[in-house]
Amino acid sequence: MAELLPLPEAVAALIHDGDAVALEGFTHLIPFAAGHELLRQGRRELELIRMTPDLLYDQLIGMGCARRLVFSYGGNPGVGSLHRFRDAIEHGWPRALELEEHSHAGMANRYAAGAADLPFAVMRGYAGTDLVAHTTVGTIACPFTGEQLTAVPALRPDVAVIHAQEADRDGNVQLWGIPGVQKEAVLAARRSLVTVERVVDALAPRPGGVVIPGWVIDAVAEAPGGSRPSYSLGVTARDNDFYRAWDAISRDRDAFAAWMDEHVLAGTGAP
Amino acid sequence: MSAATNGEVQTVVAARRLTGVRSVFIGVGRPSTAAILARMVHNPGLVLVYESGTIGAKPFHVPLSIGDGELAETADSVVSVPEMFNYWIGPGRIDVAFLGAAQVDRFANLNSTVIGDYDRPRTRLPGAGGAPEIAASCGEVVVVAPHAPRTFVERLDFLTTVGHGDGAGARERLGFRGAGPTAVITDLGVLEPDPATKELTLTQIHEGVEVDQVREATGWALAVAPAPATTPAPTDQELGALRELSSR
Known part of the structure; x- marks a missing residue:
């Protein structure tokens, strides 16, 4: 049964050094707030899993908390390269990154097999x-x-972390808009954490809404704006200007480190 | 109206390719612009399918990412990623797929993974994404790429996506459903696979471009059709719509 917890407590309880962690969200509902909390708590030696490593994984890789990356497309959509991801692979900075690379179809099917508990x-x-x-x-x-x-x-992450628009007080979660592979990631993982824009008394049905029952989730944490600069359809808008700005911030190692210090390590998480 | 740039001609030619087509699979950038332009000018009923799961999206703006909110809000149906690949792309339900790449070879195989060695790459590119299965299964593939020697190479550094493999019969041997690449549209002209050998052949050049210029921009001895056609210049309607779309 999902426990409603403050985000720092949920991350501390569910994500440990060395875990295989899937923070999912296909261009939409990317769990930035949870990823930033993971950085503030100094998690190390993670195996990061994600179909589309984008800015959040660029940040995690650039901060050196990943030893391995399982993925199918690593780019800043519509903008260009992920410079921290490239620097890690091309120059081993800040550390070497082991890769396991697939196609999208392969990764999607690996999650589905994990959710079905098939090998x-x-x-x-x-x-x-x-x-x-x-x-x-x-x-x-x-x-x-x-x-x-x-x-x-099959993919069987130790922990899946996703973001959704709403949860009720029993921890039942509803997300709508582009659903990506989040339901599969939660069901494939041994533990799961869902951050939400808001906790409501009762979930109202939404067209295309995906409801994940609270009894397959370990923790739900309220994190308003927790998918920014990505977005939560109907609640926040995608910050395309920030995706463009990230190109310059991330190109230089020192500028990146300074930005992370100011906006993530010392800050509240949302850029 | 000022004359069209080669890039604009490339987009217009890609859009024309979608006349009479039911559905097109697109990524971001020029292919997305071309598909939206096709809906404005040639084919208002064209179904746009983005990898993010939006089927029948009707964007007013050219989206920055394949997951922009406008795509989900205007789509006929929004599906999960496993459903997109297993129910829609795999069975060959999409007529045409637009793909880009960092490298293209003479059989329209594509590299979007690395420049240099895989384990110690000079340039790490984003990777496969959906391209290998899209290219295997969609009805046909249209490659959209800038024409330069570093893009059109004798040998790919990494084969991410099979076009026509090592030539005629390769796709059949691999069990692929779709016809594979039927055109490579560049800012200089159009290459199409030779019906017998599947080797890319220059069949069309844009106005003001010389055949030798295309040869110089290609990293292998380019086959040229006996009399390559000249791309009909963009009409005022096409160019006006493209510029209006780009300004939104």
């Missing part, structure tokens, strides 16, 4: 690409037709 997922993909030689992927014959298909191993 792997079956799909068509990866065939003919150089990714096959650099990642964990196999082939399996269809028992009915003999067709050769691709198998990808």
Whole structure:
């Protein structure tokens, strides 16, 4: 049953050094506030999992708290490179980063297999690409037709962290708009933390709303604006100017460190 | 109206490609601009599909990211990422996919992973994203890329996305459903795979561009059609709509 906790307590209780942590959110509902709290608490040696590492993972990688990254696309959408992600891979700064790289279809199916508690997922993909030689992927014959298909191993993060618009007082969560892979991430993970824009007395049905029952969630923490500079549809707007500004902030190691000190380590989290 | 730049011609040519098409899969940047332009000028019913899960999005602005709120708010349906790949892309429900890349080879295979060695890259690029499965399964692929020797290379540093593999028959051997790349639209012209060999061939050049200029911007000995067509200049309607869209 989800416990309603202040964010610092929830992060301290659920995320430990060395954990495999998936902070999910596909361009929408990215859990920045939780990620920043994780930085303030000084978590180390994390295996970071995420389909689309963007600014939040650029920050986590640049601060040196990740030893490994599992992902399928690392870019600043519409703007360009993630400079901290690139610096870690190209120059090992501030530390070397081990990679496990997939396609989006592969990662999505890996989460779905984890949610279903199956050992792997079956799909068509990866065939003919150089990714096959650099990642964990196999082939399996269809028992009915003999067709050769691709198998990808289930993802089972230690912790999934997501952001949603609302929770009720029993910790039932509702998110709407682009749902990404968050429900799968929560169900695939051993523990889960959901930050929300607001806690309400009763969830009202929303078109396309995804409801995750509180009894599969460990902790819910109220974090208004907790997905900024990403957004929570209907509550906050995507700060496209900040995504553009990040390019200059993150390009230089010292400018990055100074920005993180001022806005994340000493601040409240929201840039 | 001032004359169109080569970049504008590239966008207009990509938009024209969507005349009569039901659905198009697009990323951000020029492909997104082209698809919105196609809805404005050629094909108002065109279904725009973004990887973020928005099917039938009707954006008024060119979105910065594939997940901008406007896409979700205007979509016919918004689905999860597993559903997008397993129910919509994999079964080949999308007619055309626009893809970009940092490197393109003579068989329209694409690299968006690394420049240099995978383990010690000179430049780490974003990675595959949805491209490998999109290119395998969508009805056809249109590549949109800037024409330069560092983009159009003899040999990819990393094969992220299969176009026509090592030539004719490669896609069939891999069991792919879609036809693969049918055009590469650049700021200089259009390359199309030779029907027999699948090697990219220059079939169209934009106004004011010389064939030799295209050859120099290509990192392999480029095949050229006997008489490449000249791209019809953007009409006032196309160019006016594109500039109005870009100014929103």
